[in-house]
Amino acid sequence: MSTIAPQFRLSRFVASLFDIIFWVILIFSLVGLPIVFIVLFYIKMPVINGQMLTPYLALTWMADPSRTLPIIKTLIHTTFFHVLAFPGFGFAALLAAATIFVERKFLAKIQLRVGPLYCGKVEGILQLMGDGLKLISKEIIIPAKADKPIFWVGPLLFVGTAGAFVSLIPVARGWVVANPAVGLLAVFATIGFFPIISVLTAWAANNKWTFIGGLRALHQMIAFEIPLILSLLSIVIMTGTLNLSQIAESQQHYWWIVFAPISAIVFFICILAELERIPFDLPEAESEIVAGWLTEFSGMMYGLIQLGTYLKLYAFAGLFTVLFLGGWNGPMVWPPFPADIVTQGITIGPITAKIAGLPLFDQDMLNGTLWFVIKTVGVILLILLPRGVFPRIRIDMLLHTGWYKLIGLAFINIFIALGLLYAGILGPGGLIQ
C-alpha cells in the first residue's frame, strides 16, 4: 500500500476536547443564562409540591439523583420510551449501525483489505456518520415519468414496516414493544408487506431495471415465505403458543434448535433470501440489472431503504434468537445490584449520598438483554458471512430451492415435532419432566 493512515495524536484529541468545552461554556453563558432570566421574568411558572418550578429548581432536581431517578424510571416504562428507545427503534438502529460497520470491517478482513480507515481516526468508526451525512446532503432525483406519490412513500413504508417488525421482537422478559397473543402470525403479516413495497416502488420508478428487480424481489420473497412459515410451524407445535415471549420463556432448559435443527437451517436460508443478501441478492444484482429495484433511489431515499434493510436484518436475527436460541435465557452473569447504595449510600470523600431511585433496571432484565444481544450478534455475523464466500445464485435455482427443496425439508421437522409431541417427550411449554 502506498498510502498510510493518518496517525492518531492524543495531544490533538485532548486539545480539541478542551476546545469544545470552552465553546460550550461560552455559548451557555452568553445565550443560556440570559434565556433563563428571560424565562424567570416573563413566564408564569407552575407550582409543584408547594414549590414554584423555576429553572433553578429544575436544575437542582437534575443535580439531585434521588429526585430525578424516579422521573427517569417512570419514563423508561412508558410506551413512548419503549417504541423510541429501548426495545424498539433506537436500540435496533444502534445495533443496525454497528452491524454496518462490523460488516465492512469483517468483509475487508476476509478479502485482505483494511476497510474503512480514515474517518473518525480510529479504524474508521465514524465512516457510517460520514456516509449518512453524504446521503442527507445529496440531491433527491425523481424520474420524470415516475408515479411520484408512491415513489416518495416507498422508502418510508419500507422503514415503517421494518420498524413494525422490530417492535415484535422481545429483548428481555417483559421488554417488548408489542406483545400480541399471536406474535408469530403478526411477524408473518409484517414480512408479507415487503414484497408489496418492493414491487410498488419498482413499478412507480418507471424504469426497466427497477421493474425486473421488483419482479425478482416479489418472486423471491413469496417463494421463501412459505418454507419460512412452515419451518416455524414445528416450533409452534412444540410450544403450543404463537406468542414470542412465551416461546422464549419455554426454552429455559433446552433451546429449540436442539429439537428442530432442520427447521433452524431452513429458517436461516429463508432469512438470507428475505433479506436479499448474497447468495440471494438477485433483486439488486449489480452486474445484471444495475441496482434492481433500488436503481432510481438517490440521496436519503436510498439511505432510508438501507436503514430499513438493516433494521430488518436485526429483526430477523432477533427472531432467530427468540425462536431457536432461547431468546434472553442464559446463565446469570450480570452482577447483582449492590443494595448498600440505596440503604447506606455511597461515600465519596466527605459526602455520603443515598440514592433512592436505583436500580433503574433489574438484574434479570440486564442479564437477559446481554444474552439476547450476544446471541443476536452471533446470528448477524453468520448472516454476514456468506457475502465473503458465495457468488450470486441464479433465478431458476433460487425458485427451485425455495419451492421444492426447502419446503420438503421444512415438512421433515414438522413430522419430527409431531413425533416428539405424541411420544410424550415434549409438551406445550417445553420438556415434560
Place this chain on the structure above:
Amino acid sequence: MTTQLPPGIKLETVDDRIMTLNVGPQHPGSGHMRLIIKVDGDYIVSCDPDPGYVHRGEEKMAEYRNYIQNVPHLERPVIHDSSNILYPYCLAVEELLGIEVPERAKYIRVIAAELNRCIYILYWLAIYGIFLGHSTMFMWPAGDRELFIDLLEAMSGARVTHAYLVPGGVRNDLPANFEERCLRQVDYLEKRLKEYLAVFYKNPILISRTEGTGILSRTDAIRLGTTGSVLRASGVNFDIRKKEPYDVYENLDFETVVMKEGDSYARSYVPYLEMFESCRIIRDAIRKMPKSGSVRTKLKPNPKGGNDEVYKRVESGRGALGYYIVSNNRPEPYRVKISVGSFRNLICMPYLLKGELLGNMPAVYWSLNYWPVEADR
C-alpha cells in the same frame, strides 16, 4: 397522432412480450460497450453486441509515427497486457528491418510476456468474480496482481504501460537479483492460486451457475473463428506458442490447457490453469536464460522498411494477436492492421446468449475473455 412516414420506411413492429434492454455503455456489467438484449420474461431472445465506444484510431496513428515511436501508443488498447500486444509488433518490425535479436533478450521478452499474461488473467478473473457477485474473488486477484506489477515495474520502470519490448530486443536489462525475486513471487502466486480453487472454482453455487451455460461446441468454435481460451475450452488444441513458436518458446517446457466442455465454467477455468503453465514457463526461462549478454540490438536512427509486408502473431491473454504491417520504403509504416482476439471472440456472443436466462448474461459475457478497449483499438 399519426405522422406520414417517408416512402420506403416502415415502423418496426414490437411484440408486447419482448422487452429491449440496453446493457451499457453506462451499465455496471457491460464494460465500454453496449449489448442490446431483447428478453421474453427472463429469457434472452436476441443479443446484439454494439462495440466501438472506445475506438481511438490506433492503426491510423501508427501510420504517422516511425517504427520506434509506435511502441508506446500501440500498447494502449490493453494496458494490463502490454507486453503481449507489443510482442507481434516487435517481431514484425524485426523481420521487416532485418534485425537480429540477442539470445538473452528473447528470454527476457518471454518472461515479460508471461508475467503480463498472469497480470491480465488475474485482472480478468477479478472482474469475472464480481460479475458473478463474488466480491472476495474481486479483491484477491486484484491484490495478488500487484506482486507481478511490482516485478514488471522493477524491469521496466512503469507499473502498467511498460513499453518494455522494443524492436531489437528489450529496452533495458533486468535489475539485480531479479531472478531470485521473480521465482519467489511465482511460488507465492501458485500458492495463492490453489486458494482460489477452494474459494471460487470449487464453490457449488459457482459450478451450478456456470456449468452447462453458454455451451460452444467444437465445430461452432472453429466455424465462428474464436481464439484463445474460448477455443481451447471447446476442445481445440490450438496455442500459437506451440503451433508457431516464436522467440524461444520451442525450447521451453509447457503444455497447452484444453478442456472439452465448452461451457462458461470451462472458459473461466482454462485461463486459471494457464496461469500455472505461465509460472512453469517463467521458471524454465529463468533457468535456461544466458546469464549475461546484450539485450538490445541498436537500430539505425529512423530505420526504413523495404517495399515489403509482414504478418506476425502471438498468443496473448485473449488469444491470437496479429500485426499486419505494410511498408513502402519510408520510416513510417504504410499500413498497420491489428487483429485482436477480443473482437473475434465477441462474434460468438449472440449465439451463446440466445435462449439463456438474463442472469447468465454476465457469466457468459465475461467468460468470453473479451476486452472492449482492445476490440475497438
